[in-house]
Amino acid sequence: MEAVFGLMVVVLLGLSRGIETYCDGRQDGAQCYGALGGTLVLQLMNDAAEINKFHWKINRSTLLGWSSNNSTIFLAEENKLFLTPSNGTLRMNNLNSNDGGEYMLIIFDRNGEISAMQTLHLFIQAPVSSVLLDSECLFEGEMRVSCSSEGGDSPQYSWTLDGRTLTDAELLSGNNETNIITLKQHVSGHLVCSVRNKVSHVSSSKRLCTCGFIFINCTLSDGTHISKCVFEANNTLCIEPTTPITMGK
Structure with missing residues (x-):
């Protein structure tokens, strides 16, 4: 015993x-x-x-x-x-x-x-240990997104946008079971890549904006919260002016 x-x-x-x-x-x-x-x-x-x-x-x-x-x-x-x-x-x-x-x-x-x-x-x-999402804008405004996983035997990939499966109307190339996809112009939202095999399941997400825009997420000193896609070239929404320090005499 x-x-x-x-x-x-x-x-x-x-x-x-x-x-x-x-x-x-x-x-x-x-x-x-x-x-x-x-x-x-x-x-x-x-x-x-x-x-x-x-x-x-x-x-x-x-x-x-x-x-x-x-x-x-x-x-x-x-x-x-x-x-x-x-x-x-x-x-x-x-x-x-x-x-x-x-x-x-x-x-x-x-x-x-x-x-x-x-x-x-x-x-x-071997279980999947981590997932990395990387995106780049192409010449015509499309966006190529890659999903890289570390470890994991026989990994299987799946994609969702704003909680639903990507559609053919949003995909220029690739499909919901490949690790590299190309999104058509003006596709944006909360993108998630999931990688699984028989013993593990790991996912990674990214807030995508259309090419030329960036996603900002900040809270200003007055308590205002800003979370949206903005035009990258003239973005100042999350940059607060600094008050010059006056030195006393």
């Missing part, structure tokens, strides 16, 4: 170090995704106590074993795996690229014969 409690502490401490994902692996051929450095919570079965005996393997190596006769749990890596028999969940902590692959669950009956087998494929992905 003390060994199991110690294992639980180790696993729970590791959860704060990465992303936690969940997967239902009770169906044969299930596909699961885990974040690099994170934790996978895997629903392996409904209740291990209802099963006489099972082994969970990868590449013919047994990682987890269970016997209901004496409630024995075998763990190949005690600082990485933790089984909760009562609800059939398995936690895999501190995932790395070597954890990816095809796993096999083998269930035995009371006679020691194989009664069921099912496979699960685990994919490990």
Whole structure:
């Protein structure tokens, strides 16, 4: 009992170090995704106590074993795996690229014969860590916007303007699933680029003004708040006059 409690502490401490994902692996051929450095919570079965005996393997190596006769749990890596028999969940902590692959669950009956087998494929992905939006005006007044992400395996992009999907009437080139788009003239608003994969989701936003204009957001000394697009060449709205200091005699 003390060994199991110690294992639980180790696993729970590791959860704060990465992303936690969940997967239902009770169906044969299930596909699961885990974040690099994170934790996978895997629903392996409904209740291990209802099963006489099972082994969970990868590449013919047994990682987890269970016997209901004496409630024995075998763990190949005690600082990485933790089984909760009562609800059939398995936690895999501190995932790395070597954890990816095809796993096999083998269930035995009371006679020691194989009664069921099912496979699960685990994919490990690096999560997206940050997103950067950059824009530039083109010769005809169109605006090219790029969305750059750091980290992240198999990133997928999506765009919204003022909370809705960009339309063909606003896009000169690119689409809502590319990382570089070109907006037509006079398109402005709150632009958001979202980047996601199977284990993470990060977004970045920017207040876009049409070319030749800039977005200002300030509060003047009299309490007046200004937040709008203004013509860049003669913008003085957020620039307050300074009062010259008179030196006493």
